[in-house]
Amino acid sequence: MTLRFGLRRSISTSLVKTMAQEFHSSAPATVTATDGSVTSTTNKSLWPSVLRWIPTSTDHIISAEKRLLSLVKTPYTQEQVNIGSGPPGSKVTWFRSASSEPRFINTVTFDSKEGSPTLVMVHGYAAAQGFFFRNFDALAEHFRVIAIDQLGWGGSSRPDFTCTSTEETEAWFIDSFEEWRKAKNLSNFILLGHSFGGYVAAKYALKHPEHVQHLILVGPAGFSSETEHKSERLTKFQETWKGAVLNHLWESNFTPMKVVRGLGPFGPNLVRRYTSARFGEYSTGQRLTEDESTLLTDYVYHTLVAKASGELCLKHIFSFGAFARSPLLQRSSDWKVPTTFIYGVQDWMDYLRADEARKNMSVPCEIIRVPQAGHFVFLDNVKGFHSAVLNCCRRFLPPDPGNYPLEEGVTSV
Numbered sequence: 249m250t251l252r253f254g255l256r257r258s259i260s261t262s263l264v265k266t267m268a269q270e271f272h273s274s275a276p277a278t279v280t281a282t283d284g285s286v287t288s289t290t291n292k293s294l295w296p297s298v299l300r301w302i303p304t305s306t307d308h309i310i311s312a313e314k315r316l317l318s319l320v321k322t323p324y325t326q327e328q329v330n331i332g333s334g335p336p337g338s339k340v341t342w343f344r345s346a347s348s349e350p351r352f353i354n355t356v357t358f359d360s361k362e363g364s365p366t367l368v369m370v371h372g373y374a375a376a377q378g379f380f381f382r383n384f385d386a387l388a389e390h391f392r393v394i395a396i397d398q399l400g401w402g403g404s405s406r407p408d409f410t411c412t413s414t415e416e417t418e419a420w421f422i423d424s425f426e427e428w429r430k431a432k433n434l435s436n437f438i439l440l441g442h443s444f445g446g447y448v449a450a451k452y453a454l455k456h457p458e459h460v461q462h463l464i465l466v467g468p469a470g471f472s473s474e475t476e477h478k479s480e481r482l483t484k485f486q487e488t489w490k491g492a493v494l495n496h497l498w499e500s501n502f503t504p505m506k507v508v509r510g511l512g513p514f515g516p517n518l519v520r521r522y523t524s525a526r527f528g529e530y531s532t533g534q535r536l537t538e539d540e541s542t543l544l545t546d547y548v549y550h551t552l553v554a555k556a557s558g559e560l561c562l563k564h565i566f567s568f569g570a571f572a573r574s575p576l577l578q579r580s581s582d583w584k585v586p587t588t589f590i591y592g593v594q595d596w597m598d599y600l601r602a603d604e605a606r607k608n609m610s611v612p613c614e615i616i617r618v619p620q621a622g623h624f625v626f627l628d629n630v631k632g633f634h635s636a637v638l639n640c641c642r643r644f645l646p647p648d649p650g651n652y653p654l655e656e657g658v659t660s661v
Contacts, residue, residue: 302513304550309376309403310354312547316378319540322388323359328352331399331427335419345407353396353428354403358384360392365438365461365644367391367637370425372443372469374504374559376402376551379442381544383626386634390645391438398448399424400558402551409560414573417564421448422455429459438641440464443597443623447565450576457584462641466590466633467623470565471601473575498568503559505552519549526624532594533620533628580605586612588640592621592628599661614640619657632658 310326317324333348356377367387371377377395387393397404398421411417425448429435439460441449446468453460508515523545527536536544566572587609589602599615606613616636621628635655638645642652654660 302516302549302553304553306403306554309547309550309554312543312550313354313356313376313378313403316381316543316547317356317384319381319543320358320384322385324356324384326354326356328403329355329428329431331424331431335423335427338423345410347407351399351405351407351424353399353405353424353431355394355396355428355432358388358393360388364390364392365641366434366436367393367438367440367641368434369393369395370398370439370441370445370449371395371401372441372445373562374552375442375445376547378402378544378547378551379624380626381540382630383634386630387637390638391641394432394434394437396425396428398445398558400561406555406557409557411561411564414564417561418448418451418574420561421558422452425452426456429456435459436461438462438464438644440466440637441468442466442626444469444565446470447572447576453585454579454582460585461644463585463587464590464637464640465587465602466625467592467595467597468576468589468602469570469597470572471575471577471605472571472598473577495568499563501560501563503556503562505556505559508549508552515553516545516549519552520545523548527627531628532592532622534630536627577601577605580608581610583609583611583613588613588636589615590625590633590636590640591615591617592623592625593617593619594622595625596623603661615661616640616654617659617661631655 313326329352330350331353333345333350354377369377369380369383371379376397380395384393384395400406400409400420409420411420435458437460439449439453439462441447441464443466446465447470449463450465450468450470453463508518511518520541523536523541527544528541564573583605589599591597591599591602599617602615606615616639618625618629618632618636621632626633632655635653635658638652639654642648645652
């Protein structure tokens with residue numbers, strides 16, 4: 249999954265002082281509207297800002313998205329695609345929500361050359377389409393790039409999530425994506441999914457292979473099964489009181505987002521520490537610039553603390569330890585779409601599970617590993633990731649004298 253929190257130290261007195269300075273009630277605040285205009289306001293509340301929750305909304309998310317995508321040079325359009333209130337013929341809305349109001353999928357489409365193949369990009373858990381901001385320019389030179397926020401994430405609608413089974417939870421994501429595809433009148437597209445988004449993309453391709461030309465799974469979740477791949481170390485850990493507590497939290501659907509929400513005004517600082525550490529100090533590849541880090545932090549914060557919806561899928565799709573309850577490995581013989589797996593060499597997802605699946609597939613399948621990259625391979629090693637995508641899609645692209653070769657160090661295994 250896309251986000252793993254490590255709370256290495258408690259909030260210190262210095263942090264409290266820092267946050268007090270950052271959110272002091274007498275300081276003027278700037279507010280960015282969805283149209284990009286900026287106004288200055290003065291906070292007149294009697295409560296010290298350090299004690300006040302930071303507001304968020306879909307408008308805040310879209311504004312943060314717009315600021316992050318200002319780093320992208322390729323023009324794009326942003327739209328909220330209406331997917332209705334539930335699958336046709338279904339007796340429930342998305343899914344079991346008390347409201348029957350229409351739902352929307354936040355979508356960005358980048359300008360491209362006429363006749364370019366369509367590449368649809370799907371983000372992972374605890375993320376949104378803006379995580380691909382480093383990739384849009386390069387990929388838009390070759391594809392019609394469309395990136396979405398899955399239902400219940402990012403700037404998309406966040407219906408009440410009351411799914412009660414793995415099957416129903418999968419349908420939440422697969423069927424909403426299919427309704428989005430119909431609304432966009434798409435067919436014959438290349439589908440790329442990262443981490444949990446890779447799981448959803450693979451499940452979608454299994455159900456609707458007629459629409460997918462090629463499947464690209466980037467560090468996909470959901471191939472390992474608890475019965476086949478659970479380690480002895482994890483089994484012993486679960487037998488300890490700490491393991492029992494964590495397992496209980498998992499089964500209770502206690503998500504990382506609840507931690508960020510619960511910290512209120514300290515939430516942005518926690519997210520800042522995460523992005524600074526993961527994509528800076530502990531980066532396995534190309535670090536974020538200061539501007540990138542600031543804008544990504546703001547974007548991530550607003551996508552995490554908005555209404556809980558899609559995040560609550562976790563316990564229904566995975567058991568404790570991130571083992572799939574309905575493993576993709578068990579469906580590998582049903583694969584009907586040519587597939588490329590892309591992994592960072594330092595990815596915590598095990599590419600060997602993909603290798604196991606490949607042995608049972610009757611369609612072309614390739615595994616590409618990118619050096620100096622972890623789970624966020626598309627942020628860690630941008631050029632290596634782009635070369636992997638272009639190489640695996642070369643049959644859909646115009647002939648190139650170089651035949652879209654892999655970057656040095658990027659290997660097919």
